[in-house]
Amino acid sequence: MKNVFIGFLLICIGSAVRAHDHSIGLHGMVLFSVDDRIYASHLPMPSGKHAVQFIFEAQLPNQYRAQLMPFLKANTLVTVRPETFSLNELRAGSLTQFSGDIFIGHFERTGKVKYTDITFHVQNVLLNKPVSTSQQNGQFYALGLGNNTCLLVHKIGKSPSFDQIAKAQCDYDAGHTTEQSSSTNRPFTTFELTDFANPETLYLETSDFK
Template identity: 35%
Template sequence: MLSAEPQHQHDYNGSHGMVLFAANDTLLVSHLPLYRPPHDYQLVYEVILPEQASKAVLAELSQTRQLTLLPENFDLRQMIDAGQFTLNADIYQGHFEREGTLWLSNLPVRFVRQVYKRRLNNTDVIAGTIKYATFTSAGQQFMLHQIGTAPSFDQILRVSEWPQTLQFDNADAQSATVQLQQQGIEVQQLYLESRDFSL
């Protein structure tokens, strides 16, 4: 006998924007999550662009310019399940939903390796604290804020070394960065978004 279908099916096929950043000459994307399913995943992936586009993107990122990537509609479970796949995508200077400017259009983007995955779960983060996950790519170290109960934020930091702790009490994005610097750690903020995670 066939099992009953769940009453609340979420359509994973749709628009899933991402922010681009770099680890040396390796390009990475971070899915722009939301609290509501099916967008409630923090996902970081290594991607490959055509050679000329890759050089142009790396040059822009080296000038600390924000770039966002909007692929054609696709099933987010390909990223969740750590698949390898190729999508056509547009790249925007700035945030594609916040007056960003279309820069490169209809580029083939190869998604080659899942670097990080976490489903948003408020119980992962103790009230009154903020907590980071870490990952390494192409010899560089990164910290990704674990989004918690609203108000919260999505943040990616590149750091020169791992801190003594990945959890900060009574902190926000700015004060956590200051605390890292007070430990002698070089910090570069690559992305910060709070509007989507406000009350």
């Protein structure tokens, strides 16, 4: 009887802790590919539970991966409407998979559902940072992917800001991360720093940061 009571108590405590997790919600993602790998980026907002920049390598079933690659390589906008989950648990590494529906286009705008109830496995977290709107725009996270490739991710700042992800040639090792400044506080089309060559924008969002 004592063990049953303890078990019930632990369940109640766990439920109470989860009830106070204000990061639980629908955390949309955008998908993009680099060198035949698929990455997912949480769709951040300037404030609230979505004010987090989180990018990871996503593993999904091979048949869907193969069918998505032509869209991703063409830089077609592909987004995910996932099940409700705790962003805190995802950031902490205790949530390692979730299911969601894949849309061609933005799932909250005019996107069309392509696949439903697909399982995403979280691997190789590249970026896990809160949004700080007290800083100036024009700062970028430079994330080494290996194979002479980097991701350049705009560090979201004061409104009006923007969420921009680009790939570029660089000599960073995989896992090497720095912060860099660009010559503009607006989305870039070229990057003047010599560390990065031939940048190509993979994702750009401005409407959510006006």
